Amino acid sequence: MKSILRLLALMLVLSGAACSGGKKTSIVDENIEIAKRQIGDLMRASEQTGEVRIPSTYKNGEVDYVPTDDWVSGFFAGTLWYMYELTGDETWAEHARRHTENLDSIQYLQWHHDVGFMIYDSYGNGLRLTGEKAYEPVIVQTAKSLATRFREVPGVIQSWDADRGWQAERGWQCPVIIDNMMNLELLFKATELSGDSTYYNIAVRHADRTMQEHFREDASCYHVVDYDLTTGEVRRRCTAQGYADESAWARGQAWAVYGYTTCYRITGDRKYLDHALKVCDFVFNDPNLPEDGIPYWDFDAPNIPDEPRDASTAAVIASALYEIYTYTNDAAHKERADALVGSLSSPAYRAEPGTNGGFILMHSVGSLPHGSNIDVPLNYADYYFLEALIRKGRVEAGEPLF
Numbered sequence: 055m056k057s058i059l060r061l062l063a064l065m066l067v068l069s070g071a072a073c074s075g076g077k078k079t080s081i082v083d084e085n086i087e088i089a090k091r092q093i094g095d096l097m098r099a100s101e102q103t104g105e106v107r108i109p110s111t112y113k114n115g116e117v118d119y120v121p122t123d124d125w126v127s128g129f130f131a132g133t134l135w136y137m138y139e140l141t142g143d144e145t146w147a148e149h150a151r152r153h154t155e156n157l158d159s160i161q162y163l164q165w166h167h168d169v170g171f172m173i174y175d176s177y178g179n180g181l182r183l184t185g186e187k188a189y190e191p192v193i194v195q196t197a198k199s200l201a202t203r204f205r206e207v208p209g210v211i212q213s214w215d216a217d218r219g220w221q222a223e224r225g226w227q228c229p230v231i232i233d234n235m236m237n238l239e240l241l242f243k244a245t246e247l248s249g250d251s252t253y254y255n256i257a258v259r260h261a262d263r264t265m266q267e268h269f270r271e272d273a274s275c276y277h278v279v280d281y282d283l284t285t286g287e288v289r290r291r292c293t294a295q296g297y298a299d300e301s302a303w304a305r306g307q308a309w310a311v312y313g314y315t316t317c318y319r320i321t322g323d324r325k326y327l328d329h330a331l332k333v334c335d336f337v338f339n340d341p342n343l344p345e346d347g348i349p350y351w352d353f354d355a356p357n358i359p360d361e362p363r364d365a366s367t368a369a370v371i372a373s374a375l376y377e378i379y380t381y382t383n384d385a386a387h388k389e390r391a392d393a394l395v396g397s398l399s400s401p402a403y404r405a406e407p408g409t410n411g412g413f414i415l416m417h418s419v420g421s422l423p424h425g426s427n428i429d430v431p432l433n434y435a436d437y438y439f440l441e442a443l444i445r446k447g448r449v450e451a452g453e454p455l456f
């Protein structure tokens with residue numbers, strides 16, 4: 055009996071439908087209603103002081119706000135743009151503009167690589183949705199700043215400075231993290247906007263060297279690869295946010311799937327899509343992937359099943375899978391994406407409206423080894439969740455994603 059009930063629940067999730075008050079509501083519409091309440095609360099709180107503050111997480115009963123140079127600073131502006139896209143309500147666009155333009159100075163930031171996340175999620179979405187011309191030079195200037203981190207000899211963009219913060223204690227020369235794949239979309243866009251192929255070429259060289267050096271036989275990836283700046287050789291393969299050097303940090307796998315899918319979209323080079331598919335196979339065949347599809351924070355965490363899950367990983371992979379489905383037409387990819395959206399929409403991960411500080415999803419992990427943001431909501435989990443919902447809606451309506 056129990057298994058029949060479970061099957062029925064799963065079928066309901068996979069059909070993407072839920073019943074409310076006798077009316078059939080799609081899982082996308084149901085989430086939009088919840089997002090309006092949650093993100094609305096968060097947005098009002100973030101603007102309450104008269105300044106624009108950037109909500110990143112919620113813990114110990116309080117929303118945490120981050121400065122503009124934090125790597126997560128673009129996600130809330132991006133979330134507001136996605137709310138505009140999902141609802142068509144101009145009010146969201148007004149707030150999205152305010153939060154986007156608050157990041158103006160980031161176009162000149164050169165001390166870390168995350169400006170792709172920061173500026174593309176904010177200005178990039180703003181440009182895509184409104185055609186705002188003033189956003190174009192911001193994207194190009196950001197690419198210029200990011201390009202200062204390109205190291206010709208290894209042929210990669212250096213992610214972190216080796217002499218700054220906790221990274222300085224690791225003895226690295228040119229550390230590159232898999233997350234860096236997510237910064238390439240901005241470089242590609244900058245070439246499209248400026249006509250300067252430098253940015254495109256840097257993105258391709260970074261993607262190629264990363265494909266060569268970051269991945270194991272089973273297609274899982276290392277978090278950090280450190281390069282020798284003189285010889286270009288790999289000095290070390292290790293981790294910063296994962297459980298161990300040889301483990302598979304969950305979000306790293308998600309960044310790889312998403313990043314290589316993006317590279318395929320823009321370059322048309324099939325090797326990138328094939329690579330994303332291989333990493334997907336690793337994720338979905340790993341014996342430690344739980345039945346509901348929401349990974350533990352690291353696939354090799356030592357105390358599975360008593361380890362925190364990472365909803366952000368699931369949201370990133372779900373969004374990428376909808377895109378992958380549009381290239382492969384393989385229903386399995388959409389089914390997996392739908393199942394992830396279904397799990398994330400369940401009470402196990404989606405907060406009751408009016409709770410969770412206004413964030414939509416619960417249960418993500420920032421960096422467990424650093425004791426930072428463990429089993430909390432994170433603004434990027436919500437960002438990629440909303441993106442997955444937009445893509446699901448488009449795919450099902452037979453509309454192009456881009």
Ligand code: GLY
Nearest residue numbers: 125233295305420
């Ligand atoms: N880019 C840092 C992280 O994924 O936590």
